Amino acid sequence: MDFISILSIFVMACFVGYYVVWSVTPALHTPLMAVTNAISSVIIVGALVASAATGGHASSWLGLLAVVFASINIFGGFAVTARMLAMYKSKKKG
């Protein structure tokens, strides 16, 4: 992909993000932060590329370390979001 295609995806995604986030109810702003935290750890993709590459010992160890950090975030972020969301109950359900 050339730079312009990537930039287009990025700009469009910023607009999607803008409208989707404004539709989030303020009561769920803390879970929103926790889940955005978890998904921003998609940076693990870069960490995996670095870990798997041959021909660079230092870079693959840096990559593995980044995999550990990103995984803490992915698992921790989704788990804590799920824990919070499980607590939101409406009157009808008790």
Next chain:
Amino acid sequence: MLPAWALIAYLASGVLFILALRGLSSPATSRKGNSYGMAGMAIAVMTTMVTQAPIPEGNWWPRPTPEDLVILGKIVVAIAIGGVIGVTIARRIAMTDMPQLVAAFHSLVGLAAVLVGLAAYLNPEAFGILLPTGVINPVSKIELGLGIAIGAITFSGSVIAFAKLNGNMSGSPIMLPGRHVINLGTLVAILALVAYFTQNEALWVIVAITVLSFAIGFLLIIPIGGADMPVVVSMLNSYSGWAAAAMGFTLHNTAMIITGALVGSSGAILSYIMCKAMNRSFVSVIAGGFGAAPEAGGGAARTDRPWKRGSAEDAAFLMKEAENVIIIPGYGMAVAQAQHVLREMGDQLKKHGVNVKYAIHPVAGRMPGHMNVLLAEANVPYDEVFELEDINGEFAQADVAFVIGANDVVNPAAKTDKSSPIYGMPVFDVDKAKTIFFIKRSMGGVGYAGVDNDVFYMDQTMMLLADAKKMVEDINKALAD
């Protein structure tokens, strides 16, 4: 080059992340949204793992060598270590500590971005950014430089935010002389180094970018006071997104770019909402210094003004007889861990036929939505919890406004006193309620903004001076009698 199915898989994972955020538009759909998010992440991780081994010509699938399997083993171990740590933390963390946890998680995203950036610099071939001439593609170098810089700022900034929120560091602002000059100079130096990096790819340049960015993250957050942390945490949330997006540009990866843009906008919007709820500009929050020692004269609490002290029995009696009670929780409720006893109080009042509602200010607590989570934890149904603009008209019909651990958000000076530091901030009209109960530890302290609150001295106000949890427990006992 990645096979077409992998590109589509990354796109699908980006779309699933959009749906994850979309689900948060209501509590009813939010749990499904979280599952979409997990699915998106699983797809992104699996796709990346599968496509790392070389794919033979005309094949969809790689043929891993034994060496590839060893690498895969290492990666699985790394994910397992991170996963166990992450899940353990997520299960054990107290809901009141959520702001610290989010700050800590942000710091990890930042650190991961720095490590990935450095790894890409050391092994550009693996990232597909090496030109045939043997140098790194200059556009990729700008992306890498910016990605590392934003990642490093996110990391050190979040570490300071964590320390302030967790009480490892004083929440009051630390002001260095000439800090604006130092900060601006450092930022300019970082940008100049990123530009220079395109010309000279020596190791020292990238190390200097990293070190200076760590420093600026630290310098930016230390002058910001504790109650401005909702803005800071949101801002760092946004930065962690931009860091992921920058790495996505380097890797030409749609999932990372979409996610980065989503998270970046999300954090930016939350920062905006928080600033608006305090009637402060983003620049003034970032410049820091708010919530320092109150200025001489107007700032200190004038405790010589007459005020009334109430007791738990007074509160129990009046609320039992009331028709409408509105409860306004603030950060003090979180500190005292009073959310569970507060819900019991609400339940008892409802048994007496009282209509109980909770009113939440956007900046109550230390992060956006902090109070909502605590009330949800205490089993308060979310349809009894209202936002500022939805409930503010109801104070005129309220018999009792029950303020617990909040202060600045009920201060009428924000509406009337142009010289007040909180002037213009939207506040609850508690002064319209027939009776106000105000739980506060003592009359000495003032709110975070360091301003006196006229509500303390109003005719209809009774001050309940005690620890919030202890006071509500006493009220519960009195209600049960």
